[in-house]
Amino acid sequence: MDAIPPHMRPERSFQGLILTLQRYWADYGCVILQPYDMEVGAGTFHPATTLRALGPKRWNAAYVQPSRRPKDGRYGENPNRLQHYYQFQVILKPSPSDLQELYLKSLAAIGIDSALHDIRFVEDDWESPTLGAWGLGWECWCDGMEVSQFTYFQQVAGVECAPVAGELTYGLERLACYLQGVDRIMDLNFNGRDGDEKVLYSEIFLQAEQEYSRHNFEYADTAMLFDQFRMAEGACRKYLEDGWKGSDRKEHLMALPAYDQCIKASHVFNLLDARGVISVTERQSYIMRVRELAKACGEAWVHAEAGRAS
Amino acid sequence: MPDLLLELFSEEIPARMQAKAADDLRRMVTDRLVAEGLVYEGAKAFATPRRLALTVHGIPARQSDLKEERRGPRVGGPDAAIQGFLKATGLASIEEAKIQRDPKKGDFYIALIEKPGRATLDVLAEVLPVIIRTFPWPKSMRWGERSGKPGALQWVRPLHAIIATFGLETEETDVVSFAVDGLEAGRTTRGHRFMAPAEITVRRFEDYEAKLLDAKVVLDPERRKDVIRTDAKTLAQAQNFELVEDQVLLDEVAGLVEWPVVLMGSFDEEFLSIPDEVIRATIRNNQKCFVVSDPGTRKLTNKFILTANIEASDGGKAIVSGNERVIRARLSDAKYFYESDLKTKLEARLPKFDNIVFHEKLGTQGARIKRIERLAAEIAPLVGADVEKVKRAAHLAKADLLTEVVGEFPELQGLMGKYYALAQGEDASVAAASEEHYKPQGPADRVPTDPVSVAVSLADKIDTLMGFWAIDEKPTGSKDPFALRRAALGVIRLVLSNSVRASLSDLFFKAITLAVYFSFRPEHGYSQLAATWDPQTEDGAAEWTEPRYMLFLNSDGFIDRNRDLIGMHQIGNPDLGSHEDEDKYTERAEAYEEFNRRLSRLEAVAGPFMFESVPPLAQFSAVSNATERLSSEEFTKLAMDTLTADLLSFFADRLKVQLREQGARHDLVDAVFALGDQDDLLMVVRRVEALGKFLDSDDGKNLLAGTKRASNILSIEEKKDKRSFDGTPDAALYRLHEEKVLAKAIGEVKAEAGAAVAREDFAGAMSAMAKLRPAVDAFFDKVKVNDDDAKVRENRLKLLNEIRAATRAVADFSKIQD
Known part of the structure; x- marks a missing residue:
């Protein structure tokens, strides 16, 4: 670890933090994936988690996932709320018996010393109504700040997890603020350099936060979005139906493309919700519609190559 | 061992x-x-x-060894019985069984089962x-x-x-x-x-x-709590501060650590401009830390106390500074919420309530606020409150539900309303009502005394009770999802501790009237319901068949009797008017006409409200006027009477529970309610109190015994003769002195007790009652009721009936337990 040059150190470089976590979990044996190429609300939506958590096959993966939460946009003015941020996601199936220790060592790797800091596992049961998923676990506190989510998945896409996967989600910006000792995400040092070479988080993302907040709250084309929701929902159902290999419905060949449409519908719904065009009662029914898609995708996945028993 | x-x-x-x-x-x-x-x-x-x-x-x-004797079939019994016995007892053969001699019934087998105890x-x-x-x-x-x-x-x-x-x-x-x-x-x-x-x-x-x-684990949670409490107090006192104790938080924090280490941190003093309760909620709920106050001013200081799980190598510096940063971020959020809340006037938030559903069948929060405002204004004079202040208070009381701080910390509802109302220059009583109208929350909670708060609180609770009663969502068994028992108890405590004189029936009538107009009425009026019958629809039910409408339309069974006729008429029938169907046609037309008439009578409730702001009509109470209209119509009156009676008996039950908890006799509540027309809780309780005292006295006990004796004799004789003995006794038939004395006493006592009750002097009524006792005692002593002369007997029974009637001036003595 001494070999790490200063600009790569997690306590002064945002990208250094990401690379350190990747390195740590790669050393453990995870496949290090790249972000999924679609808009998602959280790292959990990546098929590497949602779908791969299902079925009996061993699966260890880690990746960064940009996450979009249109409603959380604050035009870049709130110190710690953004409509676009990064999550670092680890998924281990089956959950290893020393998962807590592995997690604590990952904190040590990024410079959080458990002899100096108060690390706590505080009850936090996780549930995603749109994904038809739930699990038990904790939010992990470091000196009173939530730095990660730790969940043992019990059910995903309406399917029981057998075996159970352990999921770790690091909120990277918040963790970096803590490590770098800054109070505003926009003030993070992204590349760990000094002086002219230094690139701040705000230089990369402030304009984006402003523009997307404007878009999400004021200008997003709602007529188009309503259409897109319907189209994605229709396409998802069609691919699910057409994907069965035979009439015995034992093998599915299009679970992944169908799931993409489910993700699409979910994000479109989030945008409509941010635009405030969905009433309280309708809201529930949209969530149910996405959940139905997710469940149907889960059902297809456990009949697909990577989700099946053999 | x-x-x-x-x-x-x-x-x-x-x-x-x-x-x-x-x-x-x-x-x-x-x-x-x-x-x-x-x-x-x-x-x-x-x-x-x-x-x-x-x-x-x-x-x-x-375990100790078990020895058991089990009785089996008789000797020489059927083989199947013997085999069954062997199987059940685990004996290898019947030779292992003992034989018990029984000369009367015949010998039978006994198995001795020994079960050795296990380790x-x-x-x-x-x-x-x-x-x-x-x-x-x-x-x-x-x-x-x-x-x-x-x-x-x-x-x-x-x-x-x-x-x-x-x-x-x-x-x-x-x-x-x-x-x-x-x-x-x-x-x-x-x-x-x-x-x-x-x-x-x-x-x-x-x-x-x-x-x-x-190994740094304190096993006993009580010991961990002691450590946290003691160390937290010591830390606070060392700086001349005082720990704000919080048992619930202490229990939780002790469950988050195995090795409690208590540390103190601080935050910027500028955050002390936020109300203390908001600071405390922020620090407690989000960070699970204790707050610290200044013992002199009782105000919070800029310190907090956290409980870590480790003895850190730097003595806790990093932990404290980490927690301080999180608390700073949390408090700046809270401060931002609080300050941005202050920028919007409370009334400016009200239109949004029109889009928030309070309950699917009771309409929006907006409608609820309008009902509470009007009901509170009706209650104002009864509690000596200024009507305008009450209206204003009820208008604003719920507005803080839409503020950011309450969104974040729902437990601060009401309190924030008070702060925001004061900040926008509202009258102190108006502001206080935001917080106090939720009270009393439970049996231990304080009861408001400011008349403005009392009026709004009563209106809020009565509206809730009547609303849920009208849509038939009453508490059942252990289920009370809308906390209606608590609401009723709240009304009882408000009325009793503030000595409020009010007819509950009257208030219930007004509450239901307000619901009929503000919550149940379809957007375009009740007449619109007449057009919605279509038995072909999927769920096969028209809107007007929903319980809230049936409650009125069918209060006398009218719909049950005519449902099909109305339906047939509504959808129209190609044969209508043809000669042979003329009778049926008339029948249908009449039913449909009555149906429409009923809808229009319900619609009449709207009139007074539509013009309530138009002078000179504005000087009349629209609520009273509308209630009047609904009460003057038979089917609506019947619906309201039924609801009111049912809700009143719920109150009687709550009152009994309340009195029982205070150690008072709950059977006396029954004795008073059984008189009928008892809907003034304060009077009920005063009567119960006076009755209780009277029954503790010798006069009371003896009179009760006498009355019961009279009742018992009467009910036996009534059964025998299959008739009742109502009516005035005939003075000419009195044979004995004691009869005459009793008759005279009854006459006097009736008048005296009646007058005392009219003055609401229940103690006076009881002392009047006491005068009845010697005459009753003497009567039972000397007079044989079942005289051989049938006429005399009947007359004496009538006299007994008069005793029972006389005591009803104060209570129904038959409901009192011995």
Whole structure:
């Protein structure tokens, strides 16, 4: 670890933090994936988690996932709320018996010393109504700040997890603020350099936060979005139906493309919700519609190559 | 005798579940032991975030042997019976059975069954895994490799180790040999996660607890609480401050640490501009830290107290500064919320309530606020409150529900309303009502005394009660999702402690009138309902068949009788008007006409409200006027009477519960309510009090006994003669002096007690009643009721009936228990 040059150190470089976590979990044996190429609300939506958590096959993966939460946009003015941020996601199936220790060592790797800091596992049961998923676990506190989510998945896409996967989600910006000792995400040092070479988080993302907040709250084309929701929902159902290999419905060949449409519908719904065009009662029914898609995708996945028993 | 030590070592158990889990573990193990015939001396269970532990001491090493005699079939009985007997008793052949002689019924077999007691160690090995597998966690989970297979163990979080030892204090203990889902019970555990993670091997509870303490684990949650409380107080006092104690938070925090280390941090003084309650909610709810106050001013200071789980190598500096940063961020959010709330006037938030559903069948929050405003204005004069202030207070009382601070901390509802109202320059009583109209929340909560608060609070609660009554969502058994019992108790306490004189029926009528107009009325009026019959629709029901409409339309069974006729007429019938159907046509047309008339009568409720702001009509109360309209119509009056009677009897029940809890006699409540027309709670209670005192006196006791005697005789004779003995006795038929005296006394007492009741002088009415006693006593002493002369007998029974009638001036004595 001494070999790490200063600009790569997690306590002064945002990208250094990401690379350190990747390195740590790669050393453990995870496949290090790249972000999924679609808009998602959280790292959990990546098929590497949602779908791969299902079925009996061993699966260890880690990746960064940009996450979009249109409603959380604050035009870049709130110190710690953004409509676009990064999550670092680890998924281990089956959950290893020393998962807590592995997690604590990952904190040590990024410079959080458990002899100096108060690390706590505080009850936090996780549930995603749109994904038809739930699990038990904790939010992990470091000196009173939530730095990660730790969940043992019990059910995903309406399917029981057998075996159970352990999921770790690091909120990277918040963790970096803590490590770098800054109070505003926009003030993070992204590349760990000094002086002219230094690139701040705000230089990369402030304009984006402003523009997307404007878009999400004021200008997003709602007529188009309503259409897109319907189209994605229709396409998802069609691919699910057409994907069965035979009439015995034992093998599915299009679970992944169908799931993409489910993700699409979910994000479109989030945008409509941010635009405030969905009433309280309708809201529930949209969530149910996405959940139905997710469940149907889960059902297809456990009949697909990577989700099946053999 | 030997002791059991059991530890279940897991990943972090949610704090809120620990106390109950420890208790469940103790209960399940000891119940099972007793069921196995193993009576123990004592047991104690403990919980930390990572372990449940149980010690049971003084358990016998073995079960005692069981000897049992079982009676079998008679000697020479059918073979099937003998075979069955052998099977049930485990005897190899009938020769092993004893024969019991019985000269009367014949000899029969007796089996002597001896069941040798088992070693407790074996019993434990059998019962402990079952207890672990069936442990009642509120939520449990699967984990790891084994979770892929059916029947995997479920626990609150992954279970890592089990200690189960059994043995005498002076000897080595044995490990209870069992395994659950691949986890073997043994004698090792681990210490503190960070400070002493190594394995620890233990023998029994004593060294277990001591070794854990060495390994930085305080096993007993009470001890952890003591440490936190004491250290927190000391830290605060060292700086001349005072800890704001918080038992719920203390319980939770003690469940988050195995080794409590109390530290103090501070935040910027600028945050003290936020109300104390908001600071406390922020620090407590989000960060699980205690706040600290200045003992002089009782105001919060800029300090907080946190409980860490480690003795940090830098003495806690990094931990304190980390927590300070989080609290700073949280408080700046809170400050931002508070300050941005202040920028919007409370009334400006009200239009949004029109889009928020209060209850599907009771309409929006907006409609609810309008109802409460008007009902509160009606109550204002009854409690001596300024009507305009009450209207304003009710108008604003709910507005803070839409503020950011209340959105974040729902427990601050009302209180924030008060702060925001004061900040925008509202009258102090108006502002106070925002907070106080929610009170009293429970039996221990303070009852508001400011008349403005009393009026709004009564209106809020009565509106809620009447609303849910009207849509038939009453509490049943243990289910009371809308806290209606609490609301009714709130009304009772408000009325009694403020001595409010009010006819509840009158207020219920007004409340239901307001619901008829503001909540139930379709957007375009009731007449619109006439056009919605279509039996072809999927659910086969028209809107007007919903309970809130049927309540009125069908109060007298009109719809039940005419449903089909109305429907047929509405959809139209091609044969209508044809000659042979003329009678039917007329019948339908009449039913439909009545249906429409009823809708238009309901619609009449709208008139007064539509013009309520138009002078000179504005000077009249629209609510009273509309209530008047609904009461003057038979079918609506019937609906309102039924609802009101039902709700009143609910109040009577609540009042009984309340009086019983205060140690008063609840049967007296029945005796008073049985008089009928008792809807003034204050008068009911005064009457009950006076009655209670009277019945404690000799006069009262004897009069009660006399009255009961009269009633008993009457009911026997009434049954015998199959008639009642109502009516005035005939003075000419009095044969004895005592009859005349009693008749005279009854006349006097009736008049005197009646007058006293009219003055609301219940004690006076009771003393008047007391005068009846000597005459009643003398009557029963000297007069034989069942005289041989039928006429005299009838007259005497009538006189007895008069005693009963006279006592009804104060209460129905027949409902009073002896």
